[in-house]
Amino acid sequence: MTSENENYTEILHWLKGQAKELGFSDVKISDLDLTQEVPYFQEWLRKGHHGQMHYMSRHANLRANPNDLLPGVVRSICFRMDYLPRVKDDNNVNHLTEDFRSKELLQLKDASQAIVSVYARGRDYHKVLRKNLLVIAKLLEEKIADLKYRVLVDSAPVLEVALATKSGLGWRGKHTLNLNRQAGSMYFLGEIFVDIPLPVDEPVSNHCGSCQDCIDLCPTKAILAPFQIDANRCISYLTIEHPGSIPLELRSLMGNHVYGCDDCQLVCHWNKFAKNSTLADFDVRNQLDCSSLEEVFGWKKEDFDSKMQGSAIYRIGYERWMRNVSVALGNYLRSEQISVSQKSKITELLKNQYGCISELVDEHIAWALNP
Structure with missing residues (x-):
């Protein structure tokens, strides 16, 4: 029995x-x-x-x-x-990423790129x-x-x-x-x-050891200490959950992040073992892994609604999206990577959007234009 x-x-x-x-x-x-x-x-x-x-x-x-x-x-x-x-390789065949972190870290260093958290692409x-x-x-x-x-x-x-x-x-x-x-x-x-008493599994031991790279390299110092995060300073919170004006003192620290932040995960050594999904659902859409700030700032509301339909990004709405990109463009204008001609082009792009969306976006555009 x-x-x-x-x-x-x-x-x-x-x-x-x-x-x-x-x-x-x-x-x-x-x-x-x-x-x-x-x-x-x-x-x-x-x-x-x-x-x-x-x-x-x-x-x-x-x-x-x-x-x-x-x-x-x-x-x-x-x-x-x-x-x-x-x-997908040149023959449209799916394969696994050997080390996604190298690619992501390189892109993060390119101030012209719009960085979207990997999970939301x-x-x-x-x-x-x-x-x-x-x-x-x-x-x-x-x-x-x-x-x-x-x-x-x-x-x-x-x-x-x-x-x-x-x-x-x-x-x-x-x-x-x-x-x-x-x-x-x-x-x-x-x-x-x-409501059924399935047999429980045992917890596993902690394997972080003395490493605290995630704490040291957090751009906004949101990780106050091991296991302690202040969401008020976290880039993921600021670009996704925070509804209003991004605090002035944090804007220059946000770099080119426009939705979410993976920095603490990219520097984690255990993520060299991160696995690819087996599902097509998480394949990159709308080139969100390689879009420029200039490109995404040029989206109209109908572009955003169309491209982001079915995406987690759709939830933040067009206004917050443009707020975030405005801050990232401000940081691009302040970077040493930008050329004189590109600086002029980005400045004009920002000016053209001023007064077109909302007071919230205008505030961040004004900040971007006044380093």
Whole structure:
């Protein structure tokens, strides 16, 4: 006679096979006891390090109590999905990137380039993960009668890095992201909360050692100390979540980032093991891996809406996009790389957009024009 535990183990083995077919790289199980994590989260909120992400504090109690999200929940099935884009050779054949970091770091040094975080160059990951997790959840529901579940992809207040760390998907790096010895940190996390006691996995040990390159090389010094980030200074927060004027003292430190920032990941030595996605969803769209600031600043609203439809970037809207590019162009004008003729061209481009979009964009254009 098969015991319940043996049955759950068999289901878990089947589940991992299904997940792999849907583009997930790893699956681990965690319980929902977050008592060790909650005090750190509450202290982070108390210090105001969440910036204007008011939803973080508004639903803080739900992050501490997963049972309030799904009554009866006892496990989180934690999923990892690698997102480095596939690369096509001259024969249009997909292959894996040997070391994406070298290319990214070179491009970062070119002040004329518009730098978009790698994860956002393809389709919106929320849609991809949610769709595939729902497929898995429905299949699981067919196997387990009266299963209660909830699929989570940034769609509910959950301490997902804490759950991923607790499950053994990786350890928490000093930049606060989940890190894996075989895959670095270039992956998405997703969860399915369930009310069945699947066997839990053990956490893995931390392998950052004495390295603190991510802290030392953060352009805005947003990583205050190991495992401590002030979102108010983080380029990802400033270009994506922050709704208003970018603080003056941070603009010159943002370089050519126009959406997100991967700097702390690019310098992380574990990311030499980062994996390419198996899904076409994360293939680069609209040349977001090699577009110039001049090119993207020339987009009209209808261009932005058309090109960014289905992208995570679409969520920030045209105004914030142009705000971000204005700052990057200001930094390009201030760089030693720009020629006299290009400086004149960029200056004219900025002047032509002044008064065309909004007061917020005008403020950043004015800053760009007045080094």
